[in-house]
Amino acid sequence: MVDCQVRPSDVTDIRIIDAMLEVPREAFVPQNQRALAYMDLDLDVSGGEQAKRFLLKTAVTARMLQAADIKGADKVLVVGCATGYVAAVVAKFAGQVTATESDPALASKAKAVLAELGLGVTVQVAAAAAGDMANAPYDVIVLNGATEIIPDGLFRQLKEGGRLVGVFAITQPPRAAIVTRSHDDFGHRPLFDASAPILPGLERLPAFVF
Numbered sequence: 001m002v003d004c005q006v007r008p009s010d011v012t013d014i015r016i017i018d019a020m021l022e023v024p025r026e027a028f029v030p031q032n033q034r035a036l037a038y039m040d041l042d043l044d045v046s047g048g049e050q051a052k053r054f055l056l057k058t059a060v061t062a063r064m065l066q067a068a069d070i071k072g073a074d075k076v077l078v079v080g081c082a083t084g085y086v087a088a089v090v091a092k093f094a095g096q097v098t099a100t101e102s103d104p105a106l107a108s109k110a111k112a113v114l115a116e117l118g119l120g121v122t123v124q125v126a127a128a129a130a131g132d133m134a135n136a137p138y139d140v141i142v143l144n145g146a147t148e149i150i151p152d153g154l155f156r157q158l159k160e161g162g163r164l165v166g167v168f169a170i171t172q173p174p175r176a177a178i179v180t181r182s183h184d185d186f187g188h189r190p191l192f193d194a195s196a197p198i199l200p201g202l203e204r205l206p207a208f209v210f
Helices: 002-009 014-022 031-036 058-068 085-091 104-116
Strands: 075-079 096-101 121-125 138-147 158-168 175-182 185-193
Touching: 002 014, 002 058, 014 058, 014 085, 058 085, 058 138, 058 158, 058 175, 058 185, 075 085, 085 096, 085 104, 085 121, 085 138, 096 104, 104 121
Parallel strands: 075 096, 075 138, 096 121, 138 158
Antiparallel strands: 158 175, 175 185
16 A cells, blocks of 8 residues: 555655554454455445545545644644544654544544554544634644535634645545645645545535525
8 A cells, every 4th residue: 555555646754654554544444345445545434324434545645644744743633534544644643633523433433443553542523614622723634535615613723833634625626735824814725636525514505596
């Protein structure tokens, strides 16, 4: 996975590469899908009753994490963590990691797997758009999926100089982008074209038709 998907995607941050080598991706997928854990695809880890949830392609995840430039003392929020894979990777080199997930069953799975791996990640059940206001601000926020709306509430949970990375499907084609806070201004810089499943709660509302 790392040699065939991550390194060829211009990911040179050795911390990300080492973390992806160390974290067993198969631990975060259902038993019947473990053979697919290292494939280059958005892997469905849904429990079947809630909205579809995915582990994103590893190259997309790695490139976004590299752009976020996470420091060793940074406080990081992973939004829509699903079963917790991205949170596990980030926990290998960030100072403090919190993850939110709207599906209680997936949040419970994430807690169990992260604890089994000995990773001190706090997992909370929360809507994607809500983030974690009680413990904000954050140095970095990572969207484990795409958004079709401008997530202003998440932007305002960034520290001064904080960064949010995710896939923005507001226009076509969708693009991974980084948003940086400077006082109450939020600079937006596209990173690369990328498709990703939309996070539940960050969908575009249907337009009203007369």
